Amino acid sequence: MKILLFLDVSSLIQSLNKSKLIAECPDCGDEFPLSKALLFDGRGEFPDKAEEKRKELLKELKERSADLLERQKRATTKSENTAIAVGIGKIVEKILPAHKNFDLVPADCRFLAEPIDMIVFDGVSKNKVDKITFMDVKTGSATLNKHQRQVRDAIEDNNVKWESY
Structure with a gap:
């Protein structure tokens, strides 16, 4: 009950x-x-003091909602711009060796794509490798990602070796 x-x-x-x-x-x-x-x-009816507080909170809620919408628009725009930049970068890195201002011998370049764009065996086309360059192509304000930085650091620390199987 x-x-x-x-x-x-x-x-x-x-x-x-x-x-x-x-x-x-x-x-x-x-x-x-x-x-x-x-x-x-x-x-x-709300007492005057409570009504003031209610209006204040409603105003704050509207401001926060407007701010959230603006942040959402900026995030979407930034994501779209980043996606476009990455796409353009992937195209550029593939056609770069064919560009007239590319001052390396295309026959010395080996395209990898990941984690770095290419390795240049300077002189291999002339049967005499003088140096090896690990290269990544970036456009705009793009920076190396985590794995690319690790590759760069390993090379700079002379942590590179040769193995034959």
Whole structure:
């Protein structure tokens, strides 16, 4: 058997206003007597102070929503621009050896794509390799990714070896 207890909200508020109960602010954690709180029945008109706070919170909510929409637009635009730049970069790295200003001998270049774009065996086309260059092609403000930096660091640290099988 269920027993439902219906309380008159007005009498509950009056009772809390007369009580010696202590409440804690959810924002700052400070404690205060509940009798000092602005208690009201939210089904009717708000007291002036509560209405001011409600309007302030609504304004803040609108500002945050507008900010969120703007950030979402910027993120989408940035993602699209990055995708386009990556696509262009992948095309450029493939056709770079054929470019008229490419000052390396295309026959000395070996395209890898990942993790770096190519290895240049300077002189291999003349049967005399003078040096080997590990190369990555970047466009715009693109930077090396994690794996490319690791390859660069291993080369700069002379952590490169030759093996025959």
